[in-house]
Amino acid sequence: QVSATTEPHYTIATDTTFPPFEFQGKNGKYVGIDMDLLAAIAKKEHFTYKLTPMSFNSATQSVLSGQIDGVIAGMTITDEREAVFDFSKSYYKTGIIMAVNKASKIKKLTDLKGKTVALKTGTGSAEYARGIQKKYGFKVTYFNDSNTMYNDVKVGNSDATFEDMPVMQYAIKNGVALKIVTKPTLAGYYGFAVKKGQNKALLQAFNSGLAKIKADGTYQKIVNKYLDASA
Ligand code: GLN
Incomplete structure (x- = not known):
């Protein structure tokens, strides 16, 4: 015993x-x-x-x-x-997607030129974004949590964000006013x-x-x- x-x-x-x-x-x-x-x-x-x-x-x-x-x-x-x-x-399986404000015209990475992208410190999405930042010519701004990061895109301070697909899908389904505009990249597992x-x-x-x-x-x-x- x-x-x-x-x-x-x-x-x-x-x-x-x-x-x-x-x-x-x-x-x-x-x-x-x-x-x-x-x-x-x-x-x-x-x-x-x-x-x-x-x-x-x-x-x-x-x-x-x-x-x-x-x-x-x-x-x-x-x-x-x-x-x-x-x-x-x-x-659990995941991948990284780009999400933008529901009303945004941004559809792809090349639309990010001169725009601001909201990232969460220390995440794979932030790392991914930094890796393509020069190529697509966007600015970045950092957050410590996903909610504050989404909100920055929602209110229009930031133009886009990168997040894990299952998490962004769940947030949108539960009322976060963003939309996913890219296919998932860097497939991975938790x-x-x-x-x-x-x-x-x-x-x-x-x-x-x-x-x-x-x-x-x-x-x-x-x-x-x-x-x-x-x-
Ligand atoms: N899956 C991502 C990573 O590992 C984000 C994790 C998170 O934000 N909690 O970097």
Whole structure:
């Protein structure tokens, strides 16, 4: 018999708001696909955790500095990150799209000349945008969270933004007055991450729990709870 007090305890960081993966529910409690996956995995693997929401950039930096054990934040597995993080098995597919104000005439990257693009610090989308900035001749402005970034485009301070496709689709479906104008690029997958070489037991537990909840249908149930499977 293993008593609750002997269960390993971890600190986990997440993004302040990245629906449908993490966001505050009506009572202020964090909900979303990442949150439910983590809870289900912790239960299966018998560990407990303290969740700390912060900006995505702080979340990844806190793990690298060793202040936090792991991060689950719709974090894309990339080669650059794999140099400093160990990732779990992937759990969701993504890609980067450009979104603009619903009323905007911007349709493609070449329309961005002289325009301002809103980016979220430390994200793959920001990295992607910086890589094409010279070619398309746009200016950039940075935000710490997706909501504020979308709002800057909505009110017209910024002309466009780059964001993960499933997240932008969900936001638009839930009333954010932007539209997606490009096909997804840089297809990738989300993974749970720890600092490279650290927290091996936590990473192993995450992978083991993920396999179990995929096998028993819990994973699909969680995804369906937030995303209409037929959509
Ligand atoms: N998937 C993107 C990345 O990993 C954005 C994550 C986020 O904003 N929470 O960079």
